[in-house]
Amino acid sequence: MFRKMWKQKVMMVIGLFLCSLLLGAYGGNLQLAEGSQTVEQENVEFQEHGDKKGILVISFGTSYADTRKVTIEACEEKIAASFPDYEVRRAFTSSIIIKKLKERDNIQIDTPEEALNKMKDEGFTKVIVQPLHIIPGLEYEEVLAVVNNFRGSFKELTVGRPVLYGIEDYKQAVEALKQQLPALDKDHAVVLMGHGTTHPANACYSCLQSVLNDEESNVLVGVVEGYPGIDNVIAKLKRNNIKEVTLMPYMLVAGDHAINDMAGDEEDSWKSILEREGFKVNIYLHGLGENNSYQEIYVQRVQDCIDGNPLGIEEE
Numbered sequence: 001m002f003r004k005m006w007k008q009k010v011m012m013v014i015g016l017f018l019c020s021l022l023l024g025a026y027g028g029n030l031q032l033a034e035g036s037q038t039v040e041q042e043n044v045e046f047q048e049h050g051d052k053k054g055i056l057v058i059s060f061g062t063s064y065a066d067t068r069k070v071t072i073e074a075c076e077e078k079i080a081a082s083f084p085d086y087e088v089r090r091a092f093t094s095s096i097i098i099k100k101l102k103e104r105d106n107i108q109i110d111t112p113e114e115a116l117n118k119m120k121d122e123g124f125t126k127v128i129v130q131p132l133h134i135i136p137g138l139e140y141e142e143v144l145a146v147v148n149n150f151r152g153s154f155k156e157l158t159v160g161r162p163v164l165y166g167i168e169d170y171k172q173a174v175e176a177l178k179q180q181l182p183a184l185d186k187d188h189a190v191v192l193m194g195h196g197t198t199h200p201a202n203a204c205y206s207c208l209q210s211v212l213n214d215e216e217s218n219v220l221v222g223v224v225e226g227y228p229g230i231d232n233v234i235a236k237l238k239r240n241n242i243k244e245v246t247l248m249p250y251m252l253v254a255g256d257h258a259i260n261d262m263a264g265d266e267e268d269s270w271k272s273i274l275e276r277e278g279f280k281v282n283i284y285l286h287g288l289g290e291n292n293s294y295q296e297i298y299v300q301r302v303q304d305c306i307d308g309n310p311l312g313i314e315e316e
Contacts, residue, residue, distance in 0.1 A: 051125045051155070053086045055079060055302060056115050058143055059132040061092030062253045063100045071253040071289025075132055078295040079302055086128070091115040093139055112146045120153045128305045130160040130298060132252050132289070134194070137201040158310050160301035163294070164204045166312050170211045176293030180248070180286065181219070187243040189218040190284075191233055192250040193262045193270060196223025208250075218242070221250065222270075224261050230270050234277055245274055246282040253287040 057076050062068050072090075080088040091112045092098050101107040110118065112129070119127055129147055133140045140162055147159050163173055181190055194205050202223070209221045209228075218240070222233040237245065247270055249258035262270045263283045274281050288294045304312050 052123050053126040054089055054119050054124045055083060055086045055128045055130060056089045056091055056112070056119065057130050057132060057298075058091045058093060058112050058115075059252060060139060061094045061097040061101075061109065062255045063097050063104070064253070064255055065105075067253045067255060067287060071287040072132065075252075075289050075295050075298050079130065079299055082299045083302060083306075087124075089115050089119065093142065112143055113149070116146070116150050116153070120150065125155040127154050127157050128160060128302055129158070130302050130305070131162055132298060133162040134250065134252065134288070135164050135197070135201045135204040136162050137197045137199040137204075140201075141199075158305040160298075160305050160310055161312060162301075163288075163297055164208060167211075168314065169297075169312060170208055172297060173208065173294075174211050174215060176291060176297060177219075179293045180284070180291055181217075182246055182282075182284075184218045186218070187241060188246070189220060189237060189240070189242045189244070190246045190248055191237075191270070191274075192219065192221045192248050193258065194221060194223040194250045195257065196226035198226065202226045224257050230273055234274070237279065238277075242279070244280040244282070246284055247271060247274075248284040249287060251287055252289045254285050255287075258285060258287070 057072075057079060059072050059075075062072065076088055076090060080086075090109065091114070092109045093112065095111070098109045098111065101109055116127070116129075129143065131140055131143050133143075144159060147157060150157060161169070164170055182188075184190065194208075196202055196205070205221050205223055205226075205228070212219045212221065220233050220236055222228050222230055247262050249262060251258060260266065260269065263285055264271065266272060271281050271283065301310075301312075304310055
């Protein structure tokens with residue numbers, strides 16, 4: 001009997017102790033509920049301050065150190081200066097250039113996948129991927145495919161658009177181009193050399209030409225691979241009675257295509273072909289990455305991502 005009463009008392013003490021713990025916890029929850037707005041706000045601020053933010057700048061790349069410095073690196077530096085809260089990283093899409101730089105110069109450049117894996121492992125939470133591509137062609141789609149594999153790896157992951165995308169982007173690109181155009185009279189034209197592609201995005205060059213035509217400027221667009229080729233350009237030059245031509249790469253860097261296919265002394269270079277056709281030829285051997293206004297375009301692309309409008313869609 002005594003043992004039974006003693007056991008009941010022990011159980012009551014244990015029960016009272018557990019109740020006090022539960023009441024304490026519940027009371028704490030009540031106190032939290034009363035100040036929940038403040039606590040939630042502090043948590044949001046902590047998350048914002050705790051976010052590790054990065055911008056991955058992706059380009060095809062170049063093995064020419066001098067032009068890399070004034071184009072790719074210049075764009076990266078402009079982006080870094082414009083967004084000091086973000087750490088800027090680099091990736092190249094060309095495996096050939098990556099291999100060449102490593103073997104020749106002992107320079108290690110990541111692929112987009114390698115760069116994103118590193119950013120994931122290093123705890124980045126908000127990542128903006130900004131390609132330095134001109135058109136949304138095959139290489140841009142490859143970037144999108146790589147990025148898609150990392151969905152869920154970051155709190156936020158956004159891809160910026162290339163130079164030529166929406167119609168306002170074309171107008172902006174033409175306006176930026178004016179910074180590097182020479183004074184043109186009626187018998188002097190600028191011929192832009194784009195890369196060209198078998199991708200449907202090759203139509204971007206024709207759209208660019210259309211916007212240039214709206215400006216009534218003596219600027220013609222041709223591409224190395226695809227349409228319109230140099231023969232198409234020459235036909236227009238002759239039709240417009242042009243006597244003098246300034247060749248200009250419409251590419252991020254003045255690399256192999258610009259140096260050899262455009263301005264080289266080989267018989268199949270654009271310079272040689274135009275000279276054989278009787279045109280006086282000048283050479284402008286600078287990539288778009290050297291143009292401060294094109295650097296600003298890439299900065300705006302990143303800002304659009306931050307603003308939640310990566311495609312640059314204007315509100316109606």
